[in-house]
Amino acid sequence: MRLLLAFSVLFFSAQLCFSDTVHLRDGTKHEGKVISQDEKTVKLEVTSGKSTGVLSFKKEEIESITVEPEDVAGLTSRAFIYIAKEQFEEAISLLRRAITLQQDSADCHANLGFAYLLSNRLTEAKSEYEKACAISPTTGRYLASLGYVMEQMGNFEDAVVYYTEYARLEPDSVRPHRLLGGALQKNGQPIKGLIEVKKALELDPKDVQSYLLISRIYRSLDLTDEALESARKACELAPNLGEAFLNLAEIELGVGEYSRALVSLDKAQELNPNLKERATELAARAAQMEGEAASKEEIQKQLAREVKRAEEEVKEAQKIMEEALKRLEESKSKLSESLSQPGNKQEK
Numbered sequence: 001m002r003l004l005l006a007f008s009v010l011f012f013s014a015q016l017c018f019s020d021t022v023h024l025r026d027g028t029k030h031e032g033k034v035i036s037q038d039e040k041t042v043k044l045e046v047t048s049g050k051s052t053g054v055l056s057f058k059k060e061e062i063e064s065i066t067v068e069p070e071d072v073a074g075l076t077s078r079a080f081i082y083i084a085k086e087q088f089e090e091a092i093s094l095l096r097r098a099i100t101l102q103q104d105s106a107d108c109h110a111n112l113g114f115a116y117l118l119s120n121r122l123t124e125a126k127s128e129y130e131k132a133c134a135i136s137p138t139t140g141r142y143l144a145s146l147g148y149v150m151e152q153m154g155n156f157e158d159a160v161v162y163y164t165e166y167a168r169l170e171p172d173s174v175r176p177h178r179l180l181g182g183a184l185q186k187n188g189q190p191i192k193g194l195i196e197v198k199k200a201l202e203l204d205p206k207d208v209q210s211y212l213l214i215s216r217i218y219r220s221l222d223l224t225d226e227a228l229e230s231a232r233k234a235c236e237l238a239p240n241l242g243e244a245f246l247n248l249a250e251i252e253l254g255v256g257e258y259s260r261a262l263v264s265l266d267k268a269q270e271l272n273p274n275l276k277e278r279a280t281e282l283a284a285r286a287a288q289m290e291g292e293a294a295s296k297e298e299i300q301k302q303l304a305r306e307v308k309r310a311e312e313e314v315k316e317a318q319k320i321m322e323e324a325l326k327r328l329e330e331s332k333s334k335l336s337e338s339l340s341q342p343g344n345k346q347e348k
Contacts, residue, residue, distance in 0.1 A: 020032060020033050020034045020044065020065070020066065020067050021065070021066040022034070022042065022044050022055075022057055022062060022065050023062070023063045023064045023065070023066070024057070024061050024062060024063060025060075025061060025062070025063045026061075030044055030046065030055060030057075031046070032044040032045050032046035032047065032055070033045045033046075033078065034065065034067065035054065039059070040058060040059055041056050041057060041058055041059065042056075042057050042059065042062060042065065043055070043056050043057075044056075044057065052081075052085075070097065070101065071101070072098045072101050072102050072105065072108065075094045075095065075097055075098040075101070076094075076095065076098055076107075076108070076111055078094055079091040079092075079094040079095045079098070079111065079115065080111075082094070083114075083115060083118065086118075088115055088118055088119035089119070091115045092112065092115045092116065092119070095108065095111050095112040095115055096112065098111070098112075099112060104135060105135070106131075106132040106133075106135040106136040106139060106142060107132070109128045109129070109131040109132040109135065110128065110129060110132040110141075110142055110145060112128045113125045113126075113127075113128030113129040113132065113145065113149075114145070116128060117145075117148075117149060117152075122149055122152055122153050125149050126146065126149045126150070126153070129142060129145050129146040129149055130146060132145075132146075133146055138169060140166045140169050140170045140173075140176065143162045143163070143165050143166040143169070144162075144163070144166050144175070144176070144179060146162050147159045147160075147161075147162035147163045147166065147179060147183065148179075150162060151182075151183060151186065156183055156186040156187035157187055159183040159186075159187070160180065160183045160184055160187050160189075163176060163179045163180035163183050164180060166179065166180070167180050167196070172203065173203070174200045174203045174204045174207050174210065175200075177196045177197065177199040177200040177203070178196070178197060178200040178207070178209060178210050178213060180193075180196045181193040181194070181195075181196035181197035181199075181200065181210075181213060181214075181217070182197075182213050184196060185213075185216070185217050185220065190217050190220050190221055191221075193217050194214065194217050194218075194221075197210050197213050197214045197217065198214070201214070206237055208234050208237050208238045208241065208244065211230050211231070211233050211234035211237065212230075212231070212234050212243070212244060212247050214230050215227045215228075215230035215231040215234065215247060215248075215251060216247070216251075218230060219251055219254060224251075224254075224255045227251050227255075228248075228251055228252070228255065231244075231247055231248040231251045231252075232248060234247065234248070235248055240271055241271065241272075242267075242268045242269070242270075242271035242272025242274075242275050243268070243272065243275070245264045245265070245267040245268035245271065246264070246265070246268040246275055246278065246282075248264045249261045249262075249264035249265045249268060249282055250282065252264060253282060261282070262283055265282055265283045266283075
């Protein structure tokens with residue numbers, strides 16, 4: 001007999017309760033979710049608090065199995081438990097089943113798109129988000145998600161299109177303008193991107209992510225003072241955000257402030273150990289560039305000394321030449337005087 005996999009979901013004290021029940025011949029029963037079965041065994045996933053495990057029962061041990069009908073909410077809730085555990089294939093399977101129950105649900109397609117996105121299946125994620133947008137074209141979050149997928153695929157032009165529509169639908173929200181600004185920069189339109197991020201900061205002058213983004217745009221435009229000012233503002237607003245100090249270090253490194261960059265990198269690693277690899281890489285670059293800068297400075301100093309010595313030698317040579325010319329003029333003058341005296345003229 002084929003067993004239909006089904007469950008219902010209830011939330012109570014942040015715990016998930018499943019309605020599938022396996023009744024054993026010894027009189028005991030186990031509640032959870034039947035996740036697989038074959039001719040010999042049935043596997044039941046059980047949850048206790050925050051822990052999840054799988055029980056396996058032989059068919060001959062089982063008296064009966066009670067299964068509740070599937071519903072979209074239950075399938076979706078269970079899928080997101082798998083997503084939290086990074087078991088994306090299991091989540092995708094459940095979300096596909098949810099769509100079969102409610103094919104015209106934009107949320108169902110968006111949820112499946114999210115699972116595809118997390119598992120790096122971008123083409124499938126794009127397809128599901130497009131379906132969500134087609135069903136509900138005025139829902140900003142679907143447009144934002146589709147724009148993000150386009151960015152991940154390197155299609156910044158289409159990302160700009162979706163984010164532009166998102167910003168049109170929600171003109172007073174910070175996020176659409178920030179996302180659009182970032183996509184415009186990546187699409188080779190940094191000035192337009194700058195304008196959008198400034199709109200985001202007008203709406204929320206304390207939006208850290210906007211300051212991080214605008215600092216990178218300024219840097220791409222070689223506006224180093226503005227880039228540093230924005231990066232430092234992000235650190236001021238979020239003193240416990242390692243990413244802000246990493247961003248500051250990258251900009252300091254780019255403008256030649258190597259010692260300050262090393263300080264910022266140490267702070268970034270202190271706040272977020274996950275940034276250690278990137279920070280270590282940048283620190284090595286900073287130390288190398290600082291050393292190269294010191295070498296260049298020493299070479300420049302040496303060249304300056306050589307130039308100064310050459311100038312002094314030229315001056316000395318000029319002085320000697322001037323003295324020689326002076327002596328020559330004096331000799332010519334004396335000779336002229338001698339020739340002009342009586343008795344020194346030659347007779348014809």
